[in-house]
Amino acid sequence: MSLRSVLESGKFAITAEVGPLKGTDINEIEEVAELLLGRVTATNVTDQQSSVMRLGSLATCHLLKEKGLEPVFQMTCRDRNRLALQSDLLSAHVLGIENVLALTGDLPSLGDHPQAKPVYDLDSVQLLWAINRLNEGYDVVGNELHGKTDFFPGAVVTPETDTEAKLELQLIKMEKKIAVGAKFFQTQAVYNVDNFAKFMKRVEGFGVPILAGVIPLKSVGMARFMNKNVSGVFVPEELIDKMAKAEDKAATGMDIAANLIKELKHICQGVHLMAIGWEKRVPAILDAAGL
Amino acid sequence: MIVSQQKPLEEILGYLDGEDRIFILGCNGCAEASGSGGPAQVAEMQSILEENGKNVIGSMVIDFLCQKALVKSRLRPRTEQVGAADSILIMTCGLGVQAVAASVNKICHPACDTVNIGGSRGEWKGKERCLECGECLLEYTGGICPLTACTKGLINGACGGASNGKCELDPERDCGWELIYERLKQKNQLDKLKILIPPKDYSKMMPSPKMMSTSLWALEQIDQEEKIE
Ligand code: SF4
Numbered sequence: 001m002s003l004r005s006v007l008e009s010g011k012f013a014i015t016a017e018v019g020p021l022k023g024t025d026i027n028e029i030e031e032v033a034e035l036l037l038g039r040v041t042a043t044n045v046t047d048q049q050s051s052v053m054r055l056g057s058l059a060t061c062h063l064l065k066e067k068g069l070e071p072v073f074q075m076t077c078r079d080r081n082r083l084a085l086q087s088d089l090l091s092a093h094v095l096g097i098e099n100v101l102a103l104t105g106d107l108p109s110l111g112d113h114p115q116a117k118p119v120y121d122l123d124s125v126q127l128l129w130a131i132n133r134l135n136e137g138y139d140v141v142g143n144e145l146h147g148k149t150d151f152f153p154g155a156v157v158t159p160e161t162d163t164e165a166k167l168e169l170q171l172i173k174m175e176k177k178i179a180v181g182a183k184f185f186q187t188q189a190v191y192n193v194d195n196f197a198k199f200m201k202r203v204e205g206f207g208v209p210i211l212a213g214v215i216p217l218k219s220v221g222m223a224r225f226m227n228k229n230v231s232g233v234f235v236p237e238e239l240i241d242k243m244a245k246a247e248d249k250a251a252t253g254m255d256i257a258a259n260l261i262k263e264l265k266h267i268c269q270g271v272h273l274m275a276i277g278w279e280k281r282v283p284a285i286l287d288a289a290g291l
Numbered sequence: 292m293i294v295s296q297q298k299p300l301e302e303i304l305g306y307l308d309g310e311d312r313i314f315i316l317g318c319n320g321c322a323e324a325s326g327s328g329g330p331a332q333v334a335e336m337q338s339i340l341e342e343n344g345k346n347v348i349g350s351m352v353i354d355f356l357c358q359k360a361l362v363k364s365r366l367r368p369r370t371e372q373v374g375a376a377d378s379i380l381i382m383t384c385g386l387g388v389q390a391v392a393a394s395v396n397k398i399c400h401p402a403c404d405t406v407n408i409g410g411s412r413g414e415w416k417g418k419e420r421c422l423e424c425g426e427c428l429l430e431y432t433g434g435i436c437p438l439t440a441c442t443k444g445l446i447n448g449a450c451g452g453a454s455n456g457k458c459e460l461d462p463e464r465d466c467g468w469e470l471i472y473e474r475l476k477q478k479n480q481l482d483k484l485k486i487l488i489p490p491k492d493y494s495k496m497m498p499s500p501k502m503m504s505t506s507l508w509a510l511e512q513i514d515q516e517e518k519i520e
Protein backbone atom coordinates (compact mmCIF):
# COMPACT_ATOMS: atom_id res chain seq x y z
CA MET A 1 0.00 0.00 0.00
CA SER A 2 1.38 3.40 -0.94
CA LEU A 3 2.09 6.12 1.62
CA ARG A 4 -0.62 8.18 -0.05
CA SER A 5 -3.29 5.51 0.38
CA VAL A 6 -2.23 4.70 3.95
CA LEU A 7 -2.50 8.36 4.98
CA GLU A 8 -5.62 9.04 2.94
CA SER A 9 -7.39 6.06 4.45
CA GLY A 10 -6.49 7.25 7.95
CA LYS A 11 -4.23 4.31 8.80
CA PHE A 12 -1.21 4.88 11.04
CA ALA A 13 1.88 5.37 8.85
CA ILE A 14 5.39 4.28 9.75
CA THR A 15 8.28 5.71 7.78
CA ALA A 16 11.93 4.94 8.40
CA GLU A 17 14.80 7.13 7.39
CA VAL A 18 17.64 5.65 5.39
CA GLY A 19 20.86 7.63 5.03
CA PRO A 20 23.02 6.63 2.05
CA LEU A 21 26.71 6.20 2.82
CA LYS A 22 29.63 8.09 1.34
CA GLY A 23 30.73 6.00 -1.61
CA THR A 24 29.36 3.35 -3.90
CA ASP A 25 29.03 0.49 -1.43
CA ILE A 26 25.33 -0.35 -1.27
CA ASN A 27 25.51 -3.55 0.78
CA GLU A 28 24.32 -1.82 3.91
CA ILE A 29 21.31 -0.29 2.16
CA GLU A 30 20.35 -3.64 0.69
CA GLU A 31 20.56 -5.32 4.09
CA VAL A 32 18.46 -2.61 5.69
CA ALA A 33 15.94 -2.85 2.85
CA GLU A 34 15.46 -6.55 3.50
CA LEU A 35 14.88 -5.98 7.21
CA LEU A 36 12.41 -3.15 6.66
CA LEU A 37 10.39 -4.84 3.91
CA GLY A 38 6.85 -5.38 5.13
CA ARG A 39 7.51 -3.56 8.40
CA VAL A 40 7.22 0.08 7.35
CA THR A 41 4.90 2.05 5.10
CA ALA A 42 7.77 3.83 3.42
CA THR A 43 11.50 4.42 3.60
CA ASN A 44 12.62 7.98 3.53
CA VAL A 45 15.98 8.68 1.89
CA THR A 46 17.99 11.71 3.00
CA ASP A 47 19.53 14.12 0.51
CA GLN A 48 23.18 14.50 1.56
CA GLN A 49 22.12 14.97 5.15
CA SER A 50 23.96 17.56 7.23
CA SER A 51 25.57 18.76 3.99
CA VAL A 52 27.90 15.76 3.94
CA MET A 53 28.54 14.51 0.39
CA ARG A 54 27.12 10.99 -0.12
CA LEU A 55 25.39 8.69 -2.56
CA GLY A 56 22.31 10.43 -3.94
CA SER A 57 18.77 10.15 -2.69
CA LEU A 58 17.28 9.57 -6.14
CA ALA A 59 19.45 6.55 -6.99
CA THR A 60 18.91 5.10 -3.51
CA CYS A 61 15.13 5.54 -3.80
CA HIS A 62 15.30 3.66 -7.08
CA LEU A 63 17.25 0.80 -5.45
CA LEU A 64 14.75 0.60 -2.60
CA LYS A 65 11.85 0.62 -5.02
CA GLU A 66 13.41 -2.32 -6.87
CA LYS A 67 13.57 -4.17 -3.56
CA GLY A 68 9.84 -3.68 -3.11
CA LEU A 69 9.89 -0.79 -0.66
CA GLU A 70 7.97 2.46 -1.03
CA PRO A 71 10.53 5.28 -1.17
CA VAL A 72 10.18 8.92 -0.11
CA PHE A 73 12.60 11.05 -2.11
CA GLN A 74 14.00 13.82 0.08
CA MET A 75 14.96 16.88 -1.86
CA THR A 76 16.72 19.93 -0.47
CA CYS A 77 17.09 23.36 -2.07
CA ARG A 78 20.74 23.54 -1.05
CA ASP A 79 22.48 22.08 -4.11
CA ARG A 80 20.26 22.51 -7.14
CA ASN A 81 18.78 25.46 -8.94
CA ARG A 82 15.26 25.38 -10.36
CA LEU A 83 16.34 23.65 -13.57
CA ALA A 84 18.09 20.80 -11.78
CA LEU A 85 15.31 20.42 -9.21
CA GLN A 86 12.63 20.12 -11.85
CA SER A 87 14.70 17.81 -14.02
CA ASP A 88 15.42 15.49 -11.08
CA LEU A 89 11.71 15.49 -10.25
CA LEU A 90 10.89 14.36 -13.80
CA SER A 91 13.57 11.69 -13.46
CA ALA A 92 12.08 10.54 -10.16
CA HIS A 93 8.66 10.21 -11.75
CA VAL A 94 9.88 8.06 -14.64
CA LEU A 95 11.63 5.84 -12.09
CA GLY A 96 8.27 5.30 -10.42
CA ILE A 97 8.96 7.36 -7.31
CA GLU A 98 5.75 8.85 -5.94
CA ASN A 99 6.64 10.61 -2.71
CA VAL A 100 8.82 13.70 -2.45
CA LEU A 101 9.76 15.48 0.74
CA ALA A 102 10.71 19.11 0.16
CA LEU A 103 13.27 20.65 2.50
CA THR A 104 15.35 23.81 2.69
CA GLY A 105 18.52 21.87 3.53
CA ASP A 106 21.33 22.54 5.98
CA LEU A 107 23.97 25.12 5.15
CA PRO A 108 26.99 23.71 3.30
CA SER A 109 29.26 25.37 5.84
CA LEU A 110 28.01 22.86 8.43
CA GLY A 111 29.04 19.81 6.40
CA ASP A 112 32.20 18.25 5.01
CA HIS A 113 32.45 20.57 2.01
CA PRO A 114 32.22 23.97 3.71
CA GLN A 115 33.80 25.57 0.62
CA ALA A 116 30.72 24.81 -1.51
CA LYS A 117 28.51 27.52 -2.97
CA PRO A 118 25.02 27.32 -1.42
CA VAL A 119 22.23 27.45 -4.00
CA TYR A 120 18.80 28.07 -2.42
CA ASP A 121 17.47 29.30 -5.77
CA LEU A 122 14.05 28.09 -4.60
CA ASP A 123 13.01 27.74 -0.99
CA SER A 124 11.04 24.81 0.40
CA VAL A 125 7.69 26.56 -0.16
CA GLN A 126 8.56 27.33 -3.76
CA LEU A 127 9.85 23.78 -4.30
CA LEU A 128 6.47 22.43 -3.17
CA TRP A 129 4.82 24.90 -5.52
CA ALA A 130 7.09 23.67 -8.35
CA ILE A 131 6.15 20.03 -7.61
CA ASN A 132 2.53 21.02 -7.81
CA ARG A 133 3.11 22.74 -11.15
CA LEU A 134 4.72 19.57 -12.55
CA ASN A 135 1.75 17.58 -11.26
CA GLU A 136 -0.50 19.92 -13.20
CA GLY A 137 1.57 19.38 -16.34
CA TYR A 138 3.61 22.60 -16.42
CA ASP A 139 7.08 23.69 -15.45
CA VAL A 140 7.61 26.70 -13.17
CA VAL A 141 7.62 29.19 -16.03
CA GLY A 142 4.43 27.77 -17.50
CA ASN A 143 5.73 25.61 -20.36
CA GLU A 144 3.62 22.55 -20.99
CA LEU A 145 5.16 19.16 -20.21
CA HIS A 146 5.02 16.07 -22.41
CA GLY A 147 3.64 13.88 -19.69
CA LYS A 148 3.06 15.20 -16.21
CA THR A 149 4.12 13.93 -12.82
CA ASP A 150 1.93 12.51 -10.07
CA PHE A 151 3.76 13.22 -6.84
CA PHE A 152 2.52 13.01 -3.27
CA PRO A 153 4.47 15.92 -1.76
CA GLY A 154 5.40 16.24 1.87
CA ALA A 155 7.20 18.77 4.02
CA VAL A 156 8.73 19.20 7.45
CA VAL A 157 7.91 21.24 10.52
CA THR A 158 9.62 21.79 13.88
CA PRO A 159 6.94 21.50 16.57
CA GLU A 160 9.02 22.39 19.63
CA THR A 161 10.58 25.83 19.66
CA ASP A 162 12.41 28.09 22.04
CA THR A 163 11.07 31.48 20.95
CA GLU A 164 7.61 32.79 20.13
CA ALA A 165 8.95 34.03 16.78
CA LYS A 166 10.18 30.59 15.81
CA LEU A 167 6.90 28.86 16.63
CA GLU A 168 4.78 31.43 14.78
CA LEU A 169 7.15 31.41 11.80
CA GLN A 170 6.95 27.61 11.68
CA LEU A 171 3.15 27.63 11.78
CA ILE A 172 2.77 30.34 9.15
CA LYS A 173 5.22 28.57 6.88
CA MET A 174 3.36 25.31 7.43
CA GLU A 175 0.17 26.95 6.23
CA LYS A 176 1.99 28.30 3.20
CA LYS A 177 3.31 24.83 2.43
CA ILE A 178 -0.20 23.39 2.65
CA ALA A 179 -1.50 26.15 0.39
CA VAL A 180 0.98 25.13 -2.32
CA GLY A 181 0.28 21.42 -2.08
CA ALA A 182 2.00 19.75 0.89
CA LYS A 183 -0.03 16.62 1.65
CA PHE A 184 1.78 15.38 4.75
CA PHE A 185 4.30 16.61 7.31
CA GLN A 186 7.03 14.93 9.25
CA THR A 187 8.46 16.59 12.31
CA GLN A 188 11.74 17.09 14.10
CA ALA A 189 12.33 14.46 16.81
CA VAL A 190 9.74 14.52 19.59
CA TYR A 191 10.63 13.55 23.18
CA ASN A 192 7.99 15.41 25.14
CA VAL A 193 4.59 14.02 24.20
CA ASP A 194 2.66 16.66 26.17
CA ASN A 195 4.34 19.49 24.30
CA PHE A 196 3.77 17.69 21.04
CA ALA A 197 0.09 17.24 21.90
CA LYS A 198 -0.16 21.02 22.35
CA PHE A 199 1.35 21.52 18.93
CA MET A 200 -1.10 19.03 17.44
CA LYS A 201 -3.93 21.02 19.00
CA ARG A 202 -2.71 24.19 17.28
CA VAL A 203 -2.53 22.56 13.84
CA GLU A 204 -5.75 20.59 14.24
CA GLY A 205 -7.58 22.73 11.73
CA PHE A 206 -4.89 22.40 9.06
CA GLY A 207 -6.27 19.04 7.96
CA VAL A 208 -3.00 17.38 6.96
CA PRO A 209 -1.57 14.14 8.38
CA ILE A 210 1.45 14.56 10.67
CA LEU A 211 4.17 12.00 11.21
CA ALA A 212 5.97 12.60 14.50
CA GLY A 213 9.73 12.29 14.36
CA VAL A 214 11.34 9.68 16.63
CA ILE A 215 15.09 9.38 17.17
CA PRO A 216 16.09 6.50 19.49
CA LEU A 217 18.61 7.64 22.12
CA LYS A 218 21.88 5.75 22.06
CA SER A 219 23.64 7.38 24.98
CA VAL A 220 23.57 10.24 27.45
CA GLY A 221 26.19 11.97 25.34
CA MET A 222 23.98 11.83 22.28
CA ALA A 223 21.03 13.32 24.17
CA ARG A 224 23.15 16.15 25.52
CA PHE A 225 24.74 16.74 22.13
CA MET A 226 21.34 17.07 20.47
CA ASN A 227 20.06 19.41 23.18
CA LYS A 228 23.05 21.62 22.66
CA ASN A 229 23.48 21.47 18.90
CA VAL A 230 20.36 20.26 17.12
CA SER A 231 17.81 22.97 16.68
CA GLY A 232 14.30 22.02 17.76
CA VAL A 233 15.35 18.91 19.74
CA PHE A 234 14.70 19.02 23.48
CA VAL A 235 15.39 15.78 25.36
CA PRO A 236 13.92 16.13 28.88
CA GLU A 237 16.30 15.67 31.84
CA GLU A 238 14.10 12.82 33.04
CA LEU A 239 14.93 10.76 29.95
CA ILE A 240 18.61 11.64 30.14
CA ASP A 241 18.54 10.45 33.74
CA LYS A 242 16.94 7.19 32.74
CA MET A 243 19.68 6.64 30.17
CA ALA A 244 22.38 7.51 32.70
CA LYS A 245 21.09 4.95 35.20
CA ALA A 246 20.52 2.20 32.63
CA GLU A 247 22.89 -0.74 32.51
CA ASP A 248 22.02 -1.67 28.96
CA LYS A 249 21.95 1.74 27.25
CA ALA A 250 20.94 0.38 23.87
CA ALA A 251 17.99 -1.58 25.25
CA THR A 252 16.84 1.43 27.29
CA GLY A 253 17.13 3.79 24.32
CA MET A 254 15.07 1.44 22.18
CA ASP A 255 12.57 1.05 24.98
CA ILE A 256 12.15 4.82 25.32
CA ALA A 257 11.59 5.07 21.56
CA ALA A 258 9.01 2.27 21.62
CA ASN A 259 7.12 3.94 24.48
CA LEU A 260 7.13 7.26 22.65
CA ILE A 261 5.66 5.59 19.57
CA LYS A 262 2.93 3.95 21.68
CA GLU A 263 1.90 7.33 23.08
CA LEU A 264 2.23 9.21 19.79
CA LYS A 265 -0.04 6.67 18.13
CA HIS A 266 -3.00 8.27 19.87
CA ILE A 267 -2.29 11.86 18.90
CA CYS A 268 -0.97 11.91 15.33
CA GLN A 269 -1.24 10.07 12.03
CA GLY A 270 2.10 8.35 11.92
CA VAL A 271 5.70 8.22 13.05
CA HIS A 272 8.89 8.92 11.20
CA LEU A 273 11.77 6.91 12.65
CA MET A 274 15.20 8.42 12.27
CA ALA A 275 17.44 5.63 13.52
CA ILE A 276 20.74 7.30 12.52
CA GLY A 277 22.92 4.21 12.22
CA TRP A 278 20.49 1.95 14.06
CA GLU A 279 18.38 1.18 10.97
CA LYS A 280 18.75 -2.54 11.60
CA ARG A 281 17.17 -2.15 15.04
CA VAL A 282 14.02 -0.54 13.63
CA PRO A 283 12.09 -3.85 13.46
CA ALA A 284 12.88 -4.53 17.15
CA ILE A 285 11.70 -1.02 18.15
CA LEU A 286 8.50 -1.56 16.18
CA ASP A 287 8.01 -4.96 17.84
CA ALA A 288 8.33 -3.35 21.26
CA ALA A 289 5.85 -0.66 20.24
CA GLY A 290 3.41 -3.35 19.16
CA LEU A 291 3.46 -2.31 15.50
CA MET B 292 27.54 53.91 -5.73
CA ILE B 293 24.41 51.82 -5.47
CA VAL B 294 22.10 51.74 -8.45
CA SER B 295 18.37 51.67 -8.00
CA GLN B 296 15.38 52.08 -10.27
CA GLN B 297 11.77 52.84 -9.50
CA LYS B 298 9.39 49.94 -9.18
CA PRO B 299 6.44 49.84 -11.60
CA LEU B 300 3.77 52.27 -10.44
CA GLU B 301 1.11 49.55 -10.09
CA GLU B 302 3.35 47.73 -7.65
CA ILE B 303 3.85 50.85 -5.54
CA LEU B 304 0.14 51.69 -5.59
CA GLY B 305 -0.58 48.10 -4.58
CA TYR B 306 1.62 48.54 -1.51
CA LEU B 307 -0.29 51.70 -0.58
CA ASP B 308 -3.67 50.06 -0.95
CA GLY B 309 -5.97 50.97 1.92
CA GLU B 310 -3.69 53.76 3.12
CA ASP B 311 -4.42 57.44 2.76
CA ARG B 312 -1.81 59.66 4.41
CA ILE B 313 1.62 59.07 2.89
CA PHE B 314 4.97 60.61 3.74
CA ILE B 315 7.57 60.40 0.96
CA LEU B 316 11.31 60.13 1.58
CA GLY B 317 13.97 60.58 -1.08
CA CYS B 318 17.74 60.44 -0.97
CA ASN B 319 20.29 62.91 -2.26
CA GLY B 320 22.91 60.23 -2.68
CA CYS B 321 22.96 57.31 -5.07
CA ALA B 322 19.18 57.46 -5.57
CA GLU B 323 19.46 60.97 -6.99
CA ALA B 324 22.31 59.90 -9.24
CA SER B 325 20.31 56.87 -10.35
CA GLY B 326 17.30 59.06 -11.12
CA SER B 327 15.14 56.98 -8.83
CA GLY B 328 14.69 59.03 -5.66
CA GLY B 329 16.19 62.51 -5.85
CA PRO B 330 14.23 65.78 -5.37
CA ALA B 331 12.82 65.63 -8.91
CA GLN B 332 11.47 62.09 -8.55
CA VAL B 333 10.06 62.81 -5.10
CA ALA B 334 8.13 65.81 -6.47
CA GLU B 335 6.93 63.72 -9.39
CA MET B 336 5.85 60.90 -7.09
CA GLN B 337 3.97 63.37 -4.92
CA SER B 338 1.82 64.51 -7.84
CA ILE B 339 1.31 60.97 -9.11
CA LEU B 340 0.11 59.83 -5.70
CA GLU B 341 -2.18 62.85 -5.41
CA GLU B 342 -3.63 62.10 -8.84
CA ASN B 343 -4.32 58.64 -7.49
CA GLY B 344 -6.28 60.00 -4.59
CA LYS B 345 -3.60 59.83 -1.90
CA ASN B 346 -2.98 62.53 0.66
CA VAL B 347 0.76 63.22 0.65
CA ILE B 348 1.17 64.82 4.05
CA GLY B 349 4.83 65.56 3.69
CA SER B 350 8.03 64.72 1.88
CA MET B 351 11.70 65.14 2.43
CA VAL B 352 14.96 64.41 0.66
CA ILE B 353 17.82 63.53 2.93
CA ASP B 354 21.47 62.92 2.24
CA PHE B 355 21.86 60.07 2.92
CA LEU B 356 19.01 57.73 3.82
CA CYS B 357 21.38 54.87 4.51
CA GLN B 358 22.69 56.60 7.65
CA LYS B 359 20.36 55.95 10.54
CA ALA B 360 21.71 58.77 12.75
CA LEU B 361 21.13 61.26 9.94
CA VAL B 362 17.66 59.91 9.20
CA LYS B 363 16.66 60.30 12.82
CA SER B 364 18.09 63.78 13.24
CA ARG B 365 16.50 65.08 10.02
CA LEU B 366 13.11 63.55 10.71
CA ARG B 367 12.93 64.62 14.35
CA PRO B 368 11.65 68.16 13.56
CA ARG B 369 8.96 66.55 11.39
CA THR B 370 7.90 63.99 14.02
CA GLU B 371 4.31 65.20 14.02
CA GLN B 372 3.92 64.86 10.26
CA VAL B 373 5.60 61.47 10.14
CA GLY B 374 3.57 60.34 13.11
CA ALA B 375 0.32 61.26 11.37
CA ALA B 376 1.21 59.29 8.24
CA ASP B 377 -0.22 55.83 7.55
CA SER B 378 3.08 54.88 6.00
CA ILE B 379 6.33 56.12 4.52
CA LEU B 380 7.17 55.57 0.86
CA ILE B 381 10.93 55.40 0.54
CA MET B 382 12.46 56.17 -2.82
CA THR B 383 15.96 54.79 -2.57
CA CYS B 384 18.15 51.70 -2.50
CA GLY B 385 17.68 48.65 -0.27
CA LEU B 386 20.07 50.02 2.34
CA GLY B 387 18.15 53.27 2.68
CA VAL B 388 14.79 51.54 3.04
CA GLN B 389 16.20 49.22 5.70
CA ALA B 390 17.84 52.09 7.58
CA VAL B 391 14.58 54.06 7.69
CA ALA B 392 12.53 50.99 8.64
CA ALA B 393 14.96 50.39 11.52
CA SER B 394 14.78 54.05 12.65
CA VAL B 395 11.09 54.84 12.44
CA ASN B 396 8.28 52.73 13.86
CA LYS B 397 6.06 53.15 10.79
CA ILE B 398 5.14 50.93 7.88
CA CYS B 399 7.87 51.51 5.31
CA HIS B 400 7.29 50.74 1.63
CA PRO B 401 10.18 50.38 -0.82
CA ALA B 402 9.60 52.36 -4.02
CA CYS B 403 12.71 51.10 -5.79
CA ASP B 404 14.51 47.94 -6.81
CA THR B 405 18.24 47.86 -6.26
CA VAL B 406 20.15 46.31 -9.15
CA ASN B 407 23.59 44.83 -9.18
CA ILE B 408 26.43 46.77 -10.73
CA GLY B 409 28.55 43.67 -10.66
CA GLY B 410 31.58 45.21 -9.06
CA SER B 411 32.94 46.89 -6.02
CA ARG B 412 30.49 49.07 -4.20
CA GLY B 413 32.66 50.54 -1.54
CA GLU B 414 32.52 50.07 2.16
CA TRP B 415 29.44 50.40 4.31
CA LYS B 416 29.63 50.40 8.08
CA GLY B 417 25.92 50.20 8.92
CA LYS B 418 24.29 46.87 9.78
CA GLU B 419 22.02 46.84 6.75
CA ARG B 420 23.06 44.82 3.73
CA CYS B 421 21.58 44.70 0.24
CA LEU B 422 22.36 42.02 -2.31
CA GLU B 423 21.11 44.28 -5.11
CA CYS B 424 18.65 41.64 -6.23
CA GLY B 425 16.66 43.86 -8.58
CA GLU B 426 13.31 42.86 -7.10
CA CYS B 427 13.11 44.43 -3.66
CA LEU B 428 11.13 42.42 -1.10
CA LEU B 429 11.34 44.84 1.82
CA GLU B 430 7.59 45.45 1.54
CA TYR B 431 6.97 41.95 2.90
CA THR B 432 9.64 41.75 5.56
CA GLY B 433 9.21 44.86 7.69
CA GLY B 434 12.15 46.54 6.02
CA ILE B 435 14.72 43.86 6.80
CA CYS B 436 16.35 42.28 3.76
CA PRO B 437 15.64 38.54 3.80
CA LEU B 438 18.36 37.85 1.26
CA THR B 439 21.08 39.19 3.49
CA ALA B 440 19.66 38.90 7.01
CA CYS B 441 18.86 35.19 6.53
CA THR B 442 21.99 33.14 5.96
CA LYS B 443 20.24 31.02 3.35
CA GLY B 444 18.53 34.00 1.76
CA LEU B 445 15.13 32.37 2.29
CA ILE B 446 12.20 34.50 1.17
CA ASN B 447 9.13 32.58 2.31
CA GLY B 448 9.94 32.30 5.99
CA ALA B 449 12.40 30.66 8.35
CA CYS B 450 14.04 27.29 8.08
CA GLY B 451 13.84 25.11 11.18
CA GLY B 452 17.43 25.76 12.17
CA ALA B 453 17.34 28.63 14.63
CA SER B 454 18.12 28.12 18.33
CA ASN B 455 17.24 30.79 20.88
CA GLY B 456 16.83 33.28 18.08
CA LYS B 457 20.26 32.59 16.60
CA CYS B 458 21.02 31.20 13.16
CA GLU B 459 22.01 27.56 12.73
CA LEU B 460 25.23 28.73 11.14
CA ASP B 461 26.58 30.66 14.03
CA PRO B 462 25.33 31.23 17.59
CA GLU B 463 26.62 34.81 17.35
CA ARG B 464 24.39 35.62 14.40
CA ASP B 465 20.73 36.55 14.86
CA CYS B 466 18.21 34.53 12.87
CA GLY B 467 17.14 37.02 10.21
CA TRP B 468 13.62 35.63 10.09
CA GLU B 469 13.13 36.02 13.83
CA LEU B 470 14.20 39.66 13.44
CA ILE B 471 11.70 40.01 10.60
CA TYR B 472 8.99 38.47 12.78
CA GLU B 473 9.68 40.87 15.65
CA ARG B 474 9.80 43.88 13.30
CA LEU B 475 6.52 42.98 11.60
CA LYS B 476 4.91 42.39 14.97
CA GLN B 477 6.07 45.80 16.15
CA LYS B 478 4.58 47.43 13.05
CA ASN B 479 1.41 45.40 13.31
CA GLN B 480 2.05 43.77 9.94
CA LEU B 481 2.34 40.06 10.80
CA ASP B 482 -0.12 39.27 8.02
CA LYS B 483 2.65 39.99 5.53
CA LEU B 484 4.23 36.67 6.51
CA LYS B 485 1.33 34.81 4.93
CA ILE B 486 1.95 36.19 1.46
CA LEU B 487 3.43 33.62 -0.89
CA ILE B 488 6.50 35.04 -2.62
CA PRO B 489 7.09 33.46 -6.04
CA PRO B 490 10.60 32.36 -7.05
CA LYS B 491 12.90 35.32 -7.60
CA ASP B 492 13.69 36.47 -11.10
CA TYR B 493 17.48 36.58 -11.00
CA SER B 494 17.61 38.06 -14.49
CA LYS B 495 16.43 41.29 -12.88
CA MET B 496 19.59 41.50 -10.85
CA MET B 497 21.57 43.15 -13.65
CA PRO B 498 20.63 46.63 -14.87
CA SER B 499 18.84 46.81 -18.21
CA PRO B 500 20.72 48.26 -21.20
CA LYS B 501 18.25 51.14 -21.14
CA MET B 502 19.27 52.02 -17.63
CA MET B 503 22.91 51.89 -18.50
CA SER B 504 22.37 54.70 -20.98
CA THR B 505 21.01 57.04 -18.30
CA SER B 506 22.78 60.07 -16.93
CA LEU B 507 25.50 58.77 -14.71
CA TRP B 508 26.30 55.62 -16.62
CA ALA B 509 26.43 57.65 -19.81
CA LEU B 510 28.71 60.21 -18.18
CA GLU B 511 31.06 57.42 -17.24
CA GLN B 512 31.17 56.32 -20.86
CA ILE B 513 31.95 59.82 -22.13
CA ASP B 514 34.58 60.07 -19.45
CA GLN B 515 36.22 56.99 -20.90
CA GLU B 516 36.17 58.32 -24.44
CA GLU B 517 37.50 61.84 -23.90
CA LYS B 518 40.69 61.71 -21.98
CA ILE B 519 42.27 64.88 -20.65
CA GLU B 520 45.67 65.10 -22.26
S1 SF4 C 1 15.27 42.57 -1.16
FE1 SF4 C 1 17.25 42.91 -0.17
S2 SF4 C 1 18.73 42.50 -1.82
FE2 SF4 C 1 16.76 42.83 -2.84
S3 SF4 C 1 16.80 45.04 -3.34
FE3 SF4 C 1 15.71 44.80 -1.36
S4 SF4 C 1 17.31 45.12 0.19
FE4 SF4 C 1 18.37 44.73 -1.75
Ligand code: SF4
Pocket residue numbers: 440441442443444445448449450451452453454457458459460465466467468469
Ligand atom coordinates in the same frame (compact mmCIF):
# COMPACT_ATOMS: atom_id res chain seq x y z
S1 SF4 D 1 18.24 30.02 11.12
FE1 SF4 D 1 17.18 31.90 10.46
S2 SF4 D 1 18.77 33.17 9.45
FE2 SF4 D 1 19.61 31.12 9.68
S3 SF4 D 1 19.18 30.15 7.70
FE3 SF4 D 1 17.45 29.60 9.07
S4 SF4 D 1 15.90 31.20 8.76
FE4 SF4 D 1 17.82 31.95 7.84
